[in-house]
Amino acid sequence: MRVAVLGFGGIGAPVAHALARGEVPGAELAGVVRRDPASGADGLAVLGLDEAVERADLVAECAGQRALAEVGARAVGAGRDLLVVSMGALADDAVFEALVAPAPGRVHLCAGAIGGLDLLAASARMGGFGQVRITTTKAAASLVQPWMDAGLARRLREATEPLELMRGPARKVTRAFPRSANVAAAVAFAARDWDAVEAVVVADPSVERTSHVIEAHGTAGDYRFEIRNRPSERNPASSAVVPFAVLHAIEALAGRTMVFR
The missing domain is CATH 3.40.50.720 (NAD(P)-binding Rossmann-like Domain)
Known part of the structure; x- marks a missing residue:
């Protein structure tokens, strides 16, 4: 091939x-x-x-x-x-x-950068979910976006404690963080519902690994996946x-x- x-x-x-x-x-x-x-x-x-x-x-x-x-x-x-x-x-x-x-x-x-999508997709086919959330935590400076005003961008670069940047439907969050929230889109596709999946983006200046926590509750059962990836040296917004x-x-x-x- x-x-x-x-x-x-x-x-x-x-x-x-x-x-x-x-x-x-x-x-x-x-x-x-x-x-x-x-x-x-x-x-x-x-x-x-x-x-x-x-x-x-x-x-x-x-x-x-x-x-x-x-x-x-x-x-x-x-x-x-x-x-x-x-x-x-x-x-x-x-x-x-x-x-x-x-x-x-x-x-x-x-x-x-994430796993568990096959199980989420199977559960979605079985009967769907009442709640799905993905919380992504990354190094604060790697989350600076062109749409941010100078004040917010400076807060991220100089942050000393965790800051929740956005919480909302996966569709909204993945558009706001195009280099960091493809995982939210992946979860939404697996769950078969863009708007039912809540995505949360957290900036944390102290983290050494990128964290994705997926929580889902539905007909098939209750699931929680936690992934902690080493960031890419070449592109810290992505995982190695x-x-x-x-x-x-x-x-x-x-x-x-x-x-x-």
């Missing part, structure tokens, strides 16, 4: 290098797609989008919500499979409708495990047996 990696940052670069080294059985790197092709990719092949869609069997989106909105429908429309990492983009109805419209390619979702989640998903799509899906 030939894989084009969209993006070459903290997620895309490790994924592309692992594919180039042959670390994923049944998959090989077709090339890397970058917004600025002239910046290169550590000696790996850099492709234009048209070239990537022509050469690849799978486009692995590792470049953020904006890139998915721009490229996703084009890839599946050309008959290529698409692996989505930036699930928060699907909170935009136009992006979502474009990706679920009939097309020869298929869309696959990557769990990224995410590139490996992408590689696991690619391995499953490449046809390996006995792989958790």
Whole structure:
């Protein structure tokens, strides 16, 4: 399976290098797609989008919500499979409708930095939930956003104690924190209800690990998952495990047996 990696940052670069080294059985790197092709990719092949869609069997989106909105429908429309990492983009109805419209390619979702989604999805199918909440706690400075005024941004950079930044429906929170709240979108998809999932974002200057606590109560039972991930050194807004989640998903799509899906 030939894989084009969209993006070459903290997620895309490790994924592309692992594919180039042959670390994923049944998959090989077709090339890397970058917004600025002239910046290169550590000696790996850099492709234009048209070239990537022509050469690849799978486009692995590792470049953020904006890139998915721009490229996703084009890839599946050309008959290529698409692996989505930036699930928060699907909170935009136009992006979502474009990706679920009939097309020869298929869309696959990557769990990224969290687990338990398979159990949540099974429970949602059994009878749904009365309550679902995901609380994400990250290093305060990594949560500064362009929409914040100077005062709030300064409070985050100089924070000495935890601060709850936002609480609301997953759709609202994932739009407000596009690089940090894709996990909220993943939980909402698993629970099959964007607006029923409450997402909470907490900034904590003392944390060394990114924390995601998922609590759900429904017909099938009561669940609580707590994940504490080491932040990515290259991009502290993401978790270091995410590139490996992408590689696991690619391995499953490449046809390996006995792989958790």
